[in-house]
Amino acid sequence: MIASEAETRIASRIAAAREPLLVRGAGTKSGMLRPVQAAATISTTGLTGITLYAPKELIISAGAGTPLHEIETALAEHGQHLIAEPPDLSALLGTEANTQTLGGVVATNLSGPRRVAWGAMRDHVMGIRAVTGRGEVIHSGGRVLKNVTGLDLCKLLTGSHGTLGIITEITLKVLPAPETVGTIVIPGLDADAAVVALSAALGSPYGVSGAAWLPAEAASRLLHPSDAGRSITLIRIEEFAASVTYRTEKLRRELGVPRAEILGDRESRALWRAVRDVHALPVADGDGIWRVSVRPSSGPGVLRAVEGAIGYLDWGGGLVWLAGPATETIHREIEAAARAAGGTWTLMRAPDSLRGAVDVVPPEPASLAAITRRVKEAMDPRGILNPGRIYAGL
Amino acid sequence: MIRLPDPKPDVLARRDAVIAGLRAAVSDAEGVIGDPVSLKPYETDGLSAYRQMPLAVALPETTEEVAAIMRFCHANGVRVVPRGAGTSLSGGALPLADAVVVGLMRMNQILDINYKDRCATVQAGVTNIGITNAVSDEGFFYAPDPSSQLACMIGGNVNMNSGGAHCLKYGVTANNLLGLKIVTVDGEILHIGGEHLDAAGYDWLGLLTGSEGQLAIVTEITVRILRSPEGARAMLAGFASNEVAGECVDSIISSGIIPVALEFMDRPAIHACEAFAHAGYPLDAEAMLIIEVEGSVAEQDDLLARLTAICERHNPISLRVSQSVEESLAIWKGRKGAFGAIGRISPDYLCMDGTIPTSKLPDVLRRIQEMSDSYQLKVANIFHAGDGNLHPLIMFDANDSNSFHRAEKFGADILKLCVEVGGCLTGEHGVGVEKRDLMPFQFAEHELEQQRRIKSAFDPDWLLNPSKVFPLRDQNTLPHAA
Numbered sequence: 109m110i111a112s113e114a115e116t117r118i119a120s121r122i123a124a125a126r127e128p129l130l131v132r133g134a135g136t137k138s139g140m141l142r143p144v145q146a147a148a149t150i151s152t153t154g155l156t157g158i159t160l161y162a163p164k165e166l167i168i169s170a171g172a173g174t175p176l177h178e179i180e181t182a183l184a185e186h187g188q189h190l191i192a193e194p195p196d197l198s199a200l201l202g203t204e205a206n207t208q209t210l211g212g213v214v215a216t217n218l219s220g221p222r223r224v225a226w227g228a229m230r231d232h233v234m235g236i237r238a239v240t241g242r243g244e245v246i247h248s249g250g251r252v253l254k255n256v257t258g259l260d261l262c263k264l265l266t267g268s269h270g271t272l273g274i275i276t277e278i279t280l281k282v283l284p285a286p287e288t289v290g291t292i293v294i295p296g297l298d299a300d301a302a303v304v305a306l307s308a309a310l311g312s313p314y315g316v317s318g319a320a321w322l323p324a325e326a327a328s329r330l331l332h333p334s335d336a337g338r339s340i341t342l343i344r345i346e347e348f349a350a351s352v353t354y355r356t357e358k359l360r361r362e363l364g365v366p367r368a369e370i371l372g373d374r375e376s377r378a379l380w381r382a383v384r385d386v387h388a389l390p391v392a393d394g395d396g397i398w399r400v401s402v403r404p405s406s407g408p409g410v411l412r413a414v415e416g417a418i419g420y421l422d423w424g425g426g427l428v429w430l431a432g433p434a435t436e437t438i439h440r441e442i443e444a445a446a447r448a449a450g451g452t453w454t455l456m457r458a459p460d461s462l463r464g465a466v467d468v469v470p471p472e473p474a475s476l477a478a479i480t481r482r483v484k485e486a487m488d489p490r491g492i493l494n495p496g497r498i499y500a501g502l
Numbered sequence: 503m504i505r506l507p508d509p510k511p512d513v514l515a516r517r518d519a520v521i522a523g524l525r526a527a528v529s530d531a532e533g534v535i536g537d538p539v540s541l542k543p544y545e546t547d548g549l550s551a552y553r554q555m556p557l558a559v560a561l562p563e564t565t566e567e568v569a570a571i572m573r574f575c576h577a578n579g580v581r582v583v584p585r586g587a588g589t590s591l592s593g594g595a596l597p598l599a600d601a602v603v604v605g606l607m608r609m610n611q612i613l614d615i616n617y618k619d620r621c622a623t624v625q626a627g628v629t630n631i632g633i634t635n636a637v638s639d640e641g642f643f644y645a646p647d648p649s650s651q652l653a654c655m656i657g658g659n660v661n662m663n664s665g666g667a668h669c670l671k672y673g674v675t676a677n678n679l680l681g682l683k684i685v686t687v688d689g690e691i692l693h694i695g696g697e698h699l700d701a702a703g704y705d706w707l708g709l710l711t712g713s714e715g716q717l718a719i720v721t722e723i724t725v726r727i728l729r730s731p732e733g734a735r736a737m738l739a740g741f742a743s744n745e746v747a748g749e750c751v752d753s754i755i756s757s758g759i760i761p762v763a764l765e766f767m768d769r770p771a772i773h774a775c776e777a778f779a780h781a782g783y784p785l786d787a788e789a790m791l792i793i794e795v796e797g798s799v800a801e802q803d804d805l806l807a808r809l810t811a812i813c814e815r816h817n818p819i820s821l822r823v824s825q826s827v828e829e830s831l832a833i834w835k836g837r838k839g840a841f842g843a844i845g846r847i848s849p850d851y852l853c854m855d856g857t858i859p860t861s862k863l864p865d866v867l868r869r870i871q872e873m874s875d876s877y878q879l880k881v882a883n884i885f886h887a888g889d890g891n892l893h894p895l896i897m898f899d900a901n902d903s904n905s906f907h908r909a910e911k912f913g914a915d916i917l918k919l920c921v922e923v924g925g926c927l928t929g930e931h932g933v934g935v936e937k938r939d940l941m942p943f944q945f946a947e948h949e950l951e952q953q954r955r956i957k958s959a960f961d962p963d964w965l966l967n968p969s970k971v972f973p974l975r976d977q978n979t980l981p982h983a984a
Contacts, residue, residue: 164752165860165890187758217700228700230708231677246949252857253889254674254929256663256712257937257944258971259953263676263708272704284758307618313641313732348758351801403619403697426619426698451698469702475690480704482959486952498703 112171114154115237115245115276121150122274123243128495131270133173133209137216139201141269141468143460144494152211155276158182160251167234167251169279172211179210189285192229193220193384200386200397201457211275217267220384221318221344224310224423226283230266235279238265241272241488251279264483270494271502272487286317286346289376290356293369294341297321299408302341303425305363307404309343310424312362314355318344318380319424326388326420330379344380388420389431396434396458398442401427402451413445414438434458439466446470469498504593504935506554507969509600513580517557520580524560524602527570533608535559544585544603548650549593549936551852551906556583556597563608565683565691565721571604572719573689581965582687584715586627586658589650591853592934594662594714594970606657609721612636621680621697623724626657630664633725642727645672648930649841657720663712665930667837670888671762671796672728674930676711681724684710687961697724709956714932715967717960731796734762736830737806739813740787740820744768745864747789750816751887752861754793757812759805761888763794765837768867770882771844771895778843781836784820791887792837794830840884840895848880848897850906854913856920857890857929866923870894870916877912879905891929892920918943933971941973 122129130146132138133153155171158179162168163186170179176194183189194213198205214236219228235249238261248261265273294305302321309316320342322330327340343363345355356370371379382388391397398417400410407425417432432438439455439462446453447470455468472480477499484491484502496502513520521536528534535541536558546553557580562568575582581601588595597603609625612632616622617640624633630651633644647666648654654664660682665674672678681695695707710717741747747766754761767775767783767790776783783790791813795805806823813821824830836843844851858866867883874881880897894916898909917927917937921944927937941950954972957964 162859162861164755166755167859186756217705219700223699227673227677230700230705231673240952244948244952246952247945248949250857250924250926252859252925252929254665254669254857254886254891255926256674256930256932257926257928258933258941258950259956260663260676260708260712261953261956263705263711264956266708267700267705283760284755287758304618307620311617311620311642311729313729315731348804350804351797354798354801401698401700401702403616403621405618423699449698450696452696452700452702454702472703473692475686475688476692476706479686479960482962483704483956486955486959 111245112155114171115239118150118274118276119239119243119245122239122241122492125492128492131274131494133212134207136198136203136208137201137212139457140216141455141498142463142496142500144497146495150274152209152274152276155211159277163188166253166282167279168282169235169251169277170210171277172209172275174210176208176210176213177206183282184285187285188282191222191226191232191281191283193222194218194229195220195384195386197386200389200391210278214266214278215268215270215275221320221380221422224319224426225315225317230263232281233262233266233278234281236262236265236275237277238273238275241490241493249279253281269497271497272484272493274493288347288349288352288373289380290345290352290373291371291376291379292343292356292360293371294365295338297339297341299411299421302339303404303408303421305341306343306424308363309359312359314345314359315347316343317346318342318383320383321421321425322388323420325390325418329388329390330382342379342383344376383422386429389429390418391431394434394459395431396438396462397456398430399427399454399456400430400442400446400451402446402449406449406451410445410449414441417442434462436462436466443467504552504939505974506598507974509598510579513557513600520578520602521558523574523578524558524571527574528560528562528567530563533561533563544597544605547588547593547595548591549596549934551900552593552596552935554597554599556603557600559603559605561605561608565685568604568685568719568721569689569691571602572685572687575602575965576688579963579965581968583967584661584719586655587629587653589654589658590662590932590934591855592928592932592936594932594934596935598969604719606655606721613722616697617642619697620727621724622727623722624656626721626723627655630654630656630659637727641730643730644725645678645728646675649838656723656725660711660720660723661713661715662932663930665891667763667765667886669886670764671760676708678726679707679711679723680726682707682710682720683722684718684720686718687966695724712932714934714971716957716971717966732798733802734794734796734830735802735806735824736792736794736833737809737823738783738790738792738833739818740784740790741816742788742819744789744867746816747791748860748863750791750813753812753815754809757808759795759808761793762796763792764888765792766790766885766887767837768883770880771840771884774843774847774882775836775840778846779836779839781832782822783836787819792833837884844882844895844897850898850900852896852898852909852913854894854896854916855928855931856892856917856925858892858920858923858925860887860890862923866892866919869919873912873915877908879909879912890925914940935970938971939973941971
């Protein structure tokens with residue numbers, strides 16, 4: 109990891125900045141969380157290119173502005189993949205497909221269905237370079253897979269939505285991509301029965317790497333013709349071909365659904381991509397989108413508690429995607445349901461009027477909020493990086 | 503020798519009052535230790551070359567007691583050193599003369615096991631193996647498995663972000679946590695995360711993990727528990743040189759197989775472990791790999807056949823695929839007993855812990871051998887080849903202070919070498935006091951300063967485990983001004 113010209117330019121611009129800046133990659137997720145009031149925009153799209161790829165060391169480094177698909181393509185050439193399976197939410201968020209950057213998915217810590225088994229984006233960020241709000245370039249972590257040297261600022265910066273520093277270069281752990289994907293499809297379960305099945309599957313020794321439930325109205329959007337009009341419960345195995353056959357068969361019997369359909373590799377990949385990218389939710393212009401994370405067994409309760417929104421479950425029930433009218437009433441219902449389940453919520457998309465007015469993520473208790481404020485001051489003492497993106501006034 | 507800060511004379515002078523304050527905070531009269539004989543066991547940890555008697559020890563049984571201790575210490579400007587089982591190899595729990603050691607070992611309760619959501623909530627003083635033992639009847643386990651797992655406590659694992667031999671597949675501690683209950687330096691109790699994944703907002707869970715007891719006291723932990731695979735089996739391959747063994751590791755990684763463990767031992771390590779464990783290690787090999795796979799018996803057979811074919815391409819001197827669980831255990835017994843084995847051939851040893859890019863292994867081992875010759879100290883190397891984590895065991899004689907000083911210098915040279923080739927100072931043991939003064943080799947001063955500011959955000963007066971991790975500065979013994 110070495111300084112690039114683009115990074116130096118960002119550092120000088122931050123050091124000289126007198127006013128708040130909107131930090132932005134490709135902008136595909138700028139509708140998430142709260143709107144930022146900023147005089148100018150600072151972009152990471154000049155920080156492009158893979159700077160190191162060592163397939164035998166399971167490591168890839170790239171500039172934060174590198175389009176994610178470029179990285180996925182480079183990995184695929186060596187039979188490897190991004191472990192956390194980050195989603196492309198452009199269809200959901202109404203932004204341009206296939207343009208999101210590596211920095212964008214790291215700054216938002218967005219992970220796909222595989223998260224439930226193999227960890228989140230934040231779990232695979234091994235090294236980061238970033239420009240702090242002081243205009244200083246810092247690094248944390250490195251290019252090795254195991255590193256506990258000093259405070260883990262990789263974790264702090266990942267998911268910080270550009271509010272603590274501008275991530276300029278990222279090193280990720282990668283893994284061999286599975287040879288074959290198979291999916292058990294159980295039709296017709298209600299959410300509670302589905303989560304029981306998903307829990308049994310995830311608690312089995314077969315290495316389940318995807319576990320989702322879609323109600324009929326969401327399932328129909330994924331165009332799985334044989335089950336039109338019924339909910340679908342999906343269980344994924346990713347392994348060598350013989351293992352996929354063995355494990356899906358065995359799991360199907362153990363779950364007591366010996367006749368459930370097993371999808372082959374091609375269909376499975378397409379289906380899980382759609383689950384990952386949240387194609388199953390019907391979204392109208394001006395709708396709100398929420399992402400709630402709870403213990404898996406609480407997922408069905410969250411769906412039930414929120415009237416007027418449609419949703420589905422991933423991560424074995426623990427990830428609840430919800431879409432509905434972007435009203436404060438629905439937002440409050442979602443807050444209450446997530447809170448009652450001891451979980452967390454993120455407002456992914458809504459008109460500025462709503463996202464500027466509500467808690468887009470759970471507010472912190474006073475003593476933690478005080479720490480948050482001091483950490484923000486430690487990283488960005490002038491408060492110029494994406495002010496107000498996560499919390500009002502911060 | 504590593505310098506410790508001067509104690510605060512006013513705190514030393516108030517020792518009796520501090521002990522009285524702690525007694526008020528801890529309900530059990532035996533939960534506060536002040537007499538020198540009883541304090542003695544707390545004077546050191548796994549880095550036993552360093553010893554320092556603490557001012558006092560407090561052994562709380564509840565989070566509320568921890569909070570009361572912290573409120574008292576904060577109000578009175580008393581430093582606090584948190585301690586689990588005291589197994590830190592980097593001196594993370596080394597006391598200070600003016601500090602209260604807060605030992606979490608009495609907080610050893612498993613509070614909740616939730617199989618349907620695959621998590622367990624435990625107190626900080628539960629041992630690492632204690633979690634697995636509590637869930638193994640149902641076929642579950644807690645994944646990170648540091649070598650000290652029989653003794654080390656989960657609270658210490660969180661503070662040091664401990665690893666183990668199975669990280670390539672299952673990750674380190676940070677990747678296996680869901681929530682924490684912490685006590686801040688001023689005695690506030692906070693919940694971080696919960697039983698769900700990926701709490702919104704800043705990743706305090708990730709930042710606290712590996713923070714070496716410098717940001718807060720961790721009292722309860724919610725961990726993910728995983729279902730054990732159907733089975734696991736190991737194989738063993740000996741090679742004529744470190745280079746060839748390294749190439750074999752590359753071929754395995756390139757094959758698409760993710761072994762659950764991929765361990766490398768050099769010739770001195772093979773010999774020491776074989777003499778100890780009689781595991782049938784190849785004594786004529788320069789390097790040896792232990793490779794473990796998981797799955798059903800048929801899946802194991804398939805993967806081991808693929809791995810055998812890969813190893814055979816690299817002209818192994820010996821190749822042995824375990825045929826049974828017992829044989830796998832025997833193969834592991836040598837590796838897991840490595841520290842004891844070295845202890846038998848050398849009165850004392852330092853266990854180093856750097857990480858290097860895997861491709862640099864042969865080069866690094868060659869240079870370590872050169873150092874070994876020039877320092878005239880023997881070294882054995884154990885390497886988590888899947889993740890690049892290198893453990894050189896430097897043998898010395900603690901009764902010979904010259905030998906100890908050479909061992910320390912040798913160790914420091916190895917760690918500098920790790921940084922030089924693109925790795926880091928510590929892969930899983932933590933910085934502690936041991937590697938504190940090497941931090942400038944890995945971080946520029948402004949980067950250390952940025953990390954110090956984060957510590958200050960949690961602990962403005964630097965009362966929590968100070969004098970570790972960050973090189974001392976004159977003002978470091980005083981409150982840090984960010």
